[in-house]
Amino acid sequence: MNNFLNLSNSLNNYIILASILFAIGIIGVLVRKNIIIMFMSIELMLNAINLLMVAFSVHHGDPQGQVFVFFIMAVAAAEITVGLAILVMIYRNTGSVSIDALKKLKW
Amino acid sequence: MNSVWLIPLLPLLGFLIIGLFSRFLSKTAVGVIGSGVIGASFVVVLTYLFPALNGTLAVTSPGFDWITTGKLNISFQFLIDPLSVLMMSIITGVGFLIHVYSAGYMHEDDGFKRYFAYLNLFVFSMLLLVMGDNYVVMFAGWEGVGFCSYMLIGFWFKKDEYNNAAKKAFIMNRIGDLGFLLGMLLIFVTFGTLTYTEIFSQISDPNTSIIQENAGVITIITLLLFIGATGKSAQIPLYTWLPDAMAGPTPVSALIHAATMVTAGIYMIVRSNILYSLAPETLEVIQIIGLATAIFAATIGLVQNDIKKVLAYSTVSQLGFMFFALGLGAYTTAMFHLATHAFFKALLFLGSGSVIHAMGGEQDIRKMGGLKKYLPVTYWTFLIGSMAIAGIPGFAGFFSKDQILAHAYEHSTLLWTLALIAALMTAFYMFRLVFLTFFGEFRGTEHQKSHLHESPAIMTIPLAILAFMSVIAGWVGLPPAIADMLGVTADKFGGFLSNVIYPVNNDTAHHALSHAMEWALMGISTIAVLSVIAFAYVTYVSKSVRPTKEGEHAGLSNMLYNKYYIDELYHAIIVKPLNWLSGQVYTLLEVKVIDNFVNAWGKGVNSGSKSLRFVQSGNLSFYLFLMVIGIILILLFNSSII
Amino acid sequence: MDQILFLILSGLAICGALAVIFSKSPVYSVLALVLTFFSIAGHYALLNANFLFIVHIIVYAGAILVLFLFVIMLLNLNKEAEAKQPILIKLAAFISGGLFLFTLFGALKGMDLIITEKAPSTNIGSVEVLGQVLFNDFILPFEISSVLFLSAMIGAVMLGKKDLKEN
Numbered sequence: 001m002n003n004f005l006n007l008s009n010s011l012n013n014y015i016i017l018a019s020i021l022f023a024i025g026i027i028g029v030l031v032r033k034n035i036i037i038m039f040m041s042i043e044l045m046l047n048a049i050n051l052l053m054v055a056f057s058v059h060h061g062d063p064q065g066q067v068f069v070f071f072i073m074a075v076a077a078a079e080i081t082v083g084l085a086i087l088v089m090i091y092r093n094t095g096s097v098s099i100d101a102l103k104k105l106k107w
Numbered sequence: 108m109n110s111v112w113l114i115p116l117l118p119l120l121g122f123l124i125i126g127l128f129s130r131f132l133s134k135t136a137v138g139v140i141g142s143g144v145i146g147a148s149f150v151v152v153l154t155y156l157f158p159a160l161n162g163t164l165a166v167t168s169p170g171f172d173w174i175t176t177g178k179l180n181i182s183f184q185f186l187i188d189p190l191s192v193l194m195m196s197i198i199t200g201v202g203f204l205i206h207v208y209s210a211g212y213m214h215e216d217d218g219f220k221r222y223f224a225y226l227n228l229f230v231f232s233m234l235l236l237v238m239g240d241n242y243v244v245m246f247a248g249w250e251g252v253g254f255c256s257y258m259l260i261g262f263w264f265k266k267d268e269y270n271n272a273a274k275k276a277f278i279m280n281r282i283g284d285l286g287f288l289l290g291m292l293l294i295f296v297t298f299g300t301l302t303y304t305e306i307f308s309q310i311s312d313p314n315t316s317i318i319q320e321n322a323g324v325i326t327i328i329t330l331l332l333f334i335g336a337t338g339k340s341a342q343i344p345l346y347t348w349l350p351d352a353m354a355g356p357t358p359v360s361a362l363i364h365a366a367t368m369v370t371a372g373i374y375m376i377v378r379s380n381i382l383y384s385l386a387p388e389t390l391e392v393i394q395i396i397g398l399a400t401a402i403f404a405a406t407i408g409l410v411q412n413d414i415k416k417v418l419a420y421s422t423v424s425q426l427g428f429m430f431f432a433l434g435l436g437a438y439t440t441a442m443f444h445l446a447t448h449a450f451f452k453a454l455l456f457l458g459s460g461s462v463i464h465a466m467g468g469e470q471d472i473r474k475m476g477g478l479k480k481y482l483p484v485t486y487w488t489f490l491i492g493s494m495a496i497a498g499i500p501g502f503a504g505f506f507s508k509d510q511i512l513a514h515a516y517e518h519s520t521l522l523w524t525l526a527l528i529a530a531l532m533t534a535f536y537m538f539r540l541v542f543l544t545f546f547g548e549f550r551g552t553e554h555q556k557s558h559l560h561e562s563p564a565i566m567t568i569p570l571a572i573l574a575f576m577s578v579i580a581g582w583v584g585l586p587p588a589i590a591d592m593l594g595v596t597a598d599k600f601g602g603f604l605s606n607v608i609y610p611v612n613n614d615t616a617h618h619a620l621s622h623a624m625e626w627a628l629m630g631i632s633t634i635a636v637l638s639v640i641a642f643a644y645v646t647y648v649s650k651s652v653r654p655t656k657e658g659e660h661a662g663l664s665n666m667l668y669n670k671y672y673i674d675e676l677y678h679a680i681i682v683k684p685l686n687w688l689s690g691q692v693y694t695l696l697e698v699k700v701i702d703n704f705v706n707a708w709g710k711g712v713n714s715g716s717k718s719l720r721f722v723q724s725g726n727l728s729f730y731l732f733l734m735v736i737g738i739i740l741i742l743l744f745n746s747s748i749i
Numbered sequence: 750m751d752q753i754l755f756l757i758l759s760g761l762a763i764c765g766a767l768a769v770i771f772s773k774s775p776v777y778s779v780l781a782l783v784l785t786f787f788s789i790a791g792h793y794a795l796l797n798a799n800f801l802f803i804v805h806i807i808v809y810a811g812a813i814l815v816l817f818l819f820v821i822m823l824l825n826l827n828k829e830a831e832a833k834q835p836i837l838i839k840l841a842a843f844i845s846g847g848l849f850l851f852t853l854f855g856a857l858k859g860m861d862l863i864i865t866e867k868a869p870s871t872n873i874g875s876v877e878v879l880g881q882v883l884f885n886d887f888i889l890p891f892e893i894s895s896v897l898f899l900s901a902m903i904g905a906v907m908l909g910k911k912d913l914k915e916n
Contacts, residue, residue: 014792015857017759021766023850028770030732030842033834036775036821040782043813044766047789050805054874058796063873063882066798070883073808074894078901080813084820085908091824099727106725728838735845739852746856 014055021048035087035097039080046076111185113151114195115234117144121227129220138210141223145206145230149199152192159192160603170240181301186240190607193442194237194374197449201366202230204569208457209358211565212464218262222356225262229255233367237374241302242291245375249287249339252368253280259363260355272351279348283338290331297324307381322385329382329389336372341423342400342430347674349423353415357460360415365422365452370445373429377438380608384436394434398525401427403671405532409539410667413470414459417540421496422452424533428511431526437514438608439601443584444507446600450580451495451504454573458489461562461570462544466555472543473653474555479545481559484567486545488574493541495577497534498636500629503581509629510584513620516628527632534636535643542647550653588625754795761788775826779817786810798874 021044028041050069057065087097094101121144125137132140170184185191206226213219232251239245254277261273291301298306336342341349352364363369376383376393383390401424408420425448432441463470465482479486495502498509508530516523549556561567584600585593620628666672765785769778786809793802872878883891 012857013755013759016854017762017792019850019853019857020763023846023853024763024766024770026735026849027842027846028766030728030735030845031834031839032770033728034775034826036817036826037770037778040769040778040817043782043809044769044785047786047809050801051789051792054793054796054798054801058798058873061873063878064886066801066874066879067883067887069801070804070879071887071890071894073804075897077808077813078897080816081901081905082908084816085905087820088823089908097824097826102727103725106723732841732845735849739845739849742849742852742856746852 011055011059014052018048018052018055021045021051033098033100035090035099038099039083039087043076043080046072110151110154111187111238114148114199115231115238117148117151118227118231118234120144122224122231125220125227126224129224132220134214134219137220137223138206141227142203142206142210144227145199145203148230148234149196149203152195152199155187155192156196159189174243178299179295181241181243183244184240184302185238185244186303187238188607189604190374190377190442191237193446193604194370195234197446198230198233198237198367201449201453201573202226202362204572205358205362205366205453205457208361208460208566208569209356211563212358212460213356216356222259222262225255225258226359226362229259229363229368233371236371240304241300242294243301245378246284246287246291249284249335249371252363252371253277253284253339256280256352256363256368259359260352262355262359266354269354272348272354276348276352279345280338283335283345286331286334286338288335290328290335293324293328293331297328303378310381310385325382326386326388329379329386330392332375332379332382333389333393336376336430337396338372340369340372340426340430342372342396342427343403346400346404346423347670347677350416350419350670353413353419357415357456357463360419361453361456361460364419365456366449369422369426370429370449373426373433373441373445376430376433377442377607380438383433390434390436392434393430394522397427397430397432397434398522398529399427400424401431401529402525402532403427405529405536407667407670408536409532410664411536412473414462414472414475414540414544415456415470417472417536418452418455418459421455421533421537424529425452425496428508428526428529431522432511432514435511435514435518435522437511439604440507440510440514442604443600444511447495447503447507447577447580450573451492451502451577454488454492454570454577455496457566457570457573458485458492461485461566462489464562464566465559466551467558469551469555472540474551475544475549476547476551477545477549478559482545482561484561484570488567488570489545490541491574491577493537495581496537497640498530498632500633501578501581503577503579505633506581506584506586509586509632512632513586513625513628516624517620523628527635530632531635531639534639538640538643539647542643543653546648586625586629588622588629751795755792758788758791758795761785762792775821776818779814779821782817783810783814786814793874796874800874800876800879 025041025045025048028044029038032038032041050072053065053069053072057063057069090102091097121141124140125132129137170182172180173183174181206223209222209226213222216222229252232248232255234248236245236248236252239248257273257277260276261270263269294306295301298309300306300309338345349364349369353360355363383393404420404423404427408417408424411417411420425444429441429444429448432438432444461482462475462478462485465478465485466475469475491502495504498505512523512526512530515526549559583603762785765781765788768781769785772778772781786805790802790805790810793805
């Protein structure tokens with residue numbers, strides 16, 4: 001796996017790819033009403049960022065970027081855990097997983 | 108520390124101690140402290156008076172910088188020269204006697220301690236006024252005495268009409284103060300400084316051409332300062348507050364409205380005598396107003412029935428005499444009359460206080476009569492005071508009034524005649540007062556008769572001292588005729604003050620009167636006065652004419668009794684339009700414009716928030732949408748696209 | 750060769766992402782997400798980030814997506830239909846997303862193109878190197894993340910418990 005790497009001129013490509021994935025994640029969060037799909041879009045956004053960080057770390061030769069990605073993954077895992085637990089509670093209380101069910105915090 | 112500072116500081120200390128700790132002090136303690144500080148101040152003044160009398164006073168001015176901005180440098184300094192020492196002696200001396208008298212007079216009053224605090228504060232302000240070495244310190248004292256006068260006139264504040272009298276005094280003083288302030292401003296603009304010595308040296312310096320450049324300005328300055336003096340010293344047109352000021356306690360009338368505060372205007376003009384000597388037009392105006400006030404007030408005093416009101420109009424009239432003397436250029440004469448007037452007018456007021464005290468609060472002379480049996484000390488001192496004011500030879504008032512009449516005669520015979528008429532009216536109404544109060548049968552109620560008693564010693568001793576002064580104070584100002592006859596220097600008083608008065612270059616040759624003329628003038632005035640007194644005696648004692656009752660005045664006496672309706676005139680011309688104007692401003696400007704403007708802010712916030720609150724819809728997608736928009740905007744503004 | 754690999758993996762990732770947000774059934778979304786994650790892992794392999802390649806697959810595909818599937822099964826969401834969004838909101842969402850993309854590209858345009866040749870240093874992404882960095886410089890965050898997991902676990906258990914009172 002070590003030799004066919006020639007990414008010097010493809011850092012831009014990675015940036016473009018990560019941006020596209022991030023934008024798709026944003027669209028997903030705004031368009032869908034199902035809370036689970038929204039969570040998944042957020043995961044998509046996080047992954048786009050991870051990809052970007054790894055690309056930069058390889059480009060600069062600095063392993064700290066990859067260590068940071070490691071931590072992002074850890075945090076994402078914890079976040080999903082708690083988030084889905086909350087989702088289950090919401091389903092128990094309101095009977096639906098649509099985001100429109102949580103409208104009480106208004107004027 | 109220079110002992111000069113003790114003179115004003117002691118009364119101030121008295122005010123602070125009594126004002127702050129009155130709860131812990133007994134009435135006796137308050138009386139002792141209040142009178143004691145004035146007495147101590149008087150003792151310190153004496154240490155300056157004796158050198159001044161010997162001519163060995165070192166003119167000192169200790170002080171500190173007060174206001175320094177740009178070109179304006181005002182320092183809080185005192186000027187100790189014969190004029191200020193004279194005023195200080197009068198203020199602290201007569202003030203001390205009045206304080207002692209008040210301790211007896213106000214003994215039953217609940218506001219006893221508050222009274223002494225105010226009196227001490229008044230003495231402090233008055234001392235500042237006369238001791239300052241620039242116009243600003245004088246003005247500070249000027250305002251201070253105006254304020255204390257307001258507090259003391261409205262001392263018994265539970266009665267509305269007393270409060271109105273106090274307000275009237277204060278407001279009329281204020282109107283005059285506007286003139287004073289404008290005069291001060293003009294002085295600063297012209298001379299660049301407000302300190303007496305600097306201004307006067309600029310003028311008397313023969314090398315500068317300030318006088319030629321600013322001839323008209325000096326007339327305006329002096330006129331403006333004189334307007335201030337009319338307010339404070341109750342001349343036409345700002346005199347109506349003084350009779351109403353009799354609403355205050357009688358010792359207050361004695362101190363403030365006879366001996367000290369009302370003399371502040373005269374002091375100010377004498378202090379600025381060099382300016383006035385350069386403005387002959389203003390001097391003419393002062394002559395006319397002074398003489399007019401003297402006659403005017405005397406006519407009103409002829410028919411008044413309140414013992415204090417007669418004395419009040421008498422004060423206005425005597426002040427008119429002093430201004431008349433100033434207008435003639437006789438500054439030292441005016442000061443001489445000021446000093447003698449302080450003694451006998453204070454004596455008369457305190458005596459009337461004693462009468463009122465004996466009558467249990469009654470002030471109407473129609474209800475008095477025959478009091479000389481019951482109040483012997485009061486009667487004798489009051490009689491001495493009346494003889495002094497009438498100008499009977501030998502008493503103080505004779506010499507001072509005679510000097511004024513002599514100066515008037517030097518100017519024109521008409522002025523002398525008018526002044527003499529005013530003097531005769533003075534004699535008449537004063538003795539009318541004496542005869543109606545002390546002679547004849549008692550006309551009051553039985554209850555009052557049983558009450559009649561001589562005042563305690565604490566009140567009669569000051570009366571006696573003042574009576575003594577009223578007799579001997581005149582002998583320092585002997586006219587040349589008598590002085591040459593007795594072989595002493597004439598007019599020692601004038602000599603005492605001579606280095607305060609600046610000689611003016613264009614002085615028209617001073618026609619000194621010959622001795623024969625002087626004797627003739629003195630003789631005429633004495634005979635006239637004595638005949639007027641005899642006439643009064645015949646009217647009020649022999650024929651027992653009684654003053655007309657309320658509502659029965661007719662014609663001329665009605666007009667005099669109602670003070671020529673001047674108060675009503677002022678009310679119609681000035682007060683009512685002002686009230687109307689302020690009402691209009693209230694409804695148009697205040698309610699419609701300002702209130703709406705202020706309310707608009709509140710209503711605007713209210714309606715804005717009513718529309719804005721719909722952002723909080725509770726809809727999470729909406730919030731997320733807004734977040735994304737926000738991030739896009741941040742990126743846009745921070746990147747190089749925009 | 751690697752360019753072609755890059756393009757294939759990118760295409761797969763983007764198609765998977767689009768499938769995630771556009772498919773009707775949640776289960777299909779999860780499966781599309783799996784595809785996306787695997788293609789991103791492939792990108793990691795391309796970039797010689799070996800450790801992350803493995804960890805990515807284990808954590809994401811192995812744990813997180815399984816968790817998603819569990820919850821979907823638990824809530825029985827298979828055939829559930831979502832409430833219809835008004836067209837306006839969908840349009841607004843698309844426009845804002847697109848705007849975001851264009852902003853990023855616009856930001857990129859202002860940058861100089863990064864074309865410097867850089868020799869790939871060989872072992873950056875290997876376990877040894879990463880381990881060295883992790884346990885020397887980042888030991889504190891490493892330990893604290895264990896506390897993070899502890900609290901997440903406790904929180905999840907607490908939140909998931911049924912209220913014992915309702916019997």
